[in-house]
Amino acid sequence: MYKISFLNKNKIVFEKEFKSRQEADDFIFCETHSNSYEYQITDIEKDEIIDEGQLESDNDITDMAMNNLFPDEESNEGFDIDDHLGIT
Numbered sequence: 001m002y003k004i005s006f007l008n009k010n011k012i013v014f015e016k017e018f019k020s021r022q023e024a025d026d027f028i029f030c031e032t033h034s035n036s037y038e039y040q041i042t043d044i045e046k047d048e049i050i051d052e053g054q055l056e057s058d059n060d061i062t063d064m065a066m067n068n069l070f071p072d073e074e075s076n077e078g079f080d081i082d083d084h085l086g087i088t
Helices: 021-030 058-069 073-077 081-085
Strands: 002-008 011-018 038-043 048-054
Touching: 002 021, 011 021, 021 038
Parallel strands: none
Antiparallel strands: 002 011, 002 038, 038 048
């Protein structure tokens, strides 16, 4: 059995148990989360932390995708047809 704990400044805000490590990993990496909490995966039988890290929130994922599509600040804000045509 494995337990996932979401932490916010060392305070546990959510815990859930899973039968397999794969289910725990899928929950961490395949689900969207509204906040970027730190997480820990604990092996309950051995009582040891086997993985920890930082969740990416759905907003972080969207921002990263937009920055990859539009790497400079001007293009990230959108296309202005008046600027393109020289109209003021």
